[in-house]
Amino acid sequence: MTEKIGVVGAGIVGLAVARELARTRGAEVTVLEKEPHVGAHQTGHNSGVVHAGIYYPPGSLKARLCREGVALLKEYCAAHALPYDEVGKLVVASNQAERPLLSALAERARANGVPGIAELDALALREIEPHVVGVGAIHSPYTAICDFPAVARRLALDVAEMGGSVRLAHPVRGIRERSGKVEVVAAKRKFAFDRLVVCGGLGTDKVAEMAGHPGDVRIVPFRGEFYALRGEAKDLVRGLIYPVPDPRYPFLGVHLTRQIDGRVLVGPNAVLALAYEGYQWRNIRDFGRILSWPGTLRMAMAHWRTGIKEAYGSFVKKAFLNGARRYVPELTAADLVRAPGGVRAQAVARDGRLLDDFVVDVHGNIVLVRNAPSPAATSSLAIARHIAGIVPAPVR
Structure with a gap:
């Protein structure tokens, strides 16, 4: 049977x-x-990025399945004539304090078997992204984008x-x-x-x-909001430009990502959503349920400063602009227009840990x-x- x-x-x-x-x-x-x-x-x-496996602890399920998944996805897209473009990615250190984190990230990427990882100085990174500034970067040339x-x-x-x-x-x-x-x-x-x-x-x-x-564990939703570059500003970004991530969080911070359709997104932030499908602030349908999980309050108490900073970006466009200008200083407020966002299902333990x-x-x-x-x-x-x-x- x-x-x-x-x-x-x-x-x-x-x-x-x-x-x-x-x-x-x-x-x-x-x-x-x-x-x-x-x-x-x-x-x-989501941003349509096919992650190469740079960030994840070696030996973790994420690290192993990401590397396996990239190969399978690339093969699947080729077999079915689905768009897949290895535009490459820079993880950029904007100051000297981030250099040690950048080097540690490069070591992790190599331990995970990410191919082609190179550590670049300020001049070399501009050969790849001429409009990007920073004191150094990791280059992942095979990081791709696709149409999920x-x-x-x-x-x-x-x-x-x-x-x-x-x-x-x-x-x-x-x-x-x-x-x-x-x-x-x-x-x-x-x-x-x-x-x-x-x-x-x-x-x-x-x-x-x-x-x-x-x-x-319970799902706690986090909304990620985006802007998009318009007009000629899109030409300032060739591929994917990411900040050095904060190791305390599973979120990567505001970055600039070229899309399969030619758009360039700026974002996302990560704000606590008040509904599981809370794509807008006004949707508070599940607020009571989300708040009733003890881990939600414990997480909020541990990270309230970051929470306020992320929420500020929801209402103040300049916060997004400043985040993007750390890497592409030629951008202006007129270059950014609101784009659709998403909601991430993030599991949180009873003690407030983000899994x-x-x-x-x-x-x-x-x-x-x-x-x-x-x-x-x-x-x-x-x-x-x-x-x-x-x-x-x-x-x-």
Whole structure:
């Protein structure tokens, strides 16, 4: 009898998992998605960067799956004629105090097997990005950009071609395990699966609670807001320009990223959202639920100064401009226009720690992806292989 597996979430990770389970196990896979199209949230609201693996601690799941994922994604895009462009990336030290952090980052990148890493002085970095200033930089020449929503749509087609289905506008309303099966009510239908994989992103907590496994971490949403460069200002940036990241946070800071469509984004900041899909400040629908998790307040108390600084950037354009001008001083306020932002699903522990690595739990016949922030899109095909390897095998 064909194994039946359900996947909750038609973001790029959920679709990659569904494809992998159908491809390697011959399972009949059904993807349940509450939105009317795939990739509606994090997949469709990010900077489009294919991360090379510079930042992640060597030996971590992130480091391993990012490096594997880059190779798989590049191959997949080539096989399906999807856009993929190795525009290269500079991580720029704007002052001498950042030089030691830059050198440590270069060592980490090499330990992770990132190819072509070079440490540049102030003159050499301008040969790559003529309008960028800094005292030094790391150059990652093979860091790329792609169209993640297009990848998600192609993955959905793969699932269908392998005999599976992607059920759009099918929000999950109930889950229970009975007689060795996982019963799921989605929209107005009931499904019975042998296994269930939850890749719910921003909705992970609600689905986990339905399954009876709320866990010891919760998703706390962080909104990332962007500006875009307009007119000739776009020509000031050739590829990707990043600051030296603060090692205390899993966020990378305001950077400048060229897009597949030719746009150049400035951002994002990272502000606590008041709703899981809080793309605007006025959306406060989930504020009580987010605040009720003890980790939220403990995190806020530990990092309140940074929180105020990030929120300031939401209301004051000059804060974004100043962040960008640290690296591209020719920019003016007139060069920046508001662009759509996104919301990141960040897992936070009860003690207020921001979880940095990917986290996947297995509870019998249910697999829960608890934390899959950036570089999850980059790593999606490798994450899928990892999850397929831990989904319980069918009983023969």
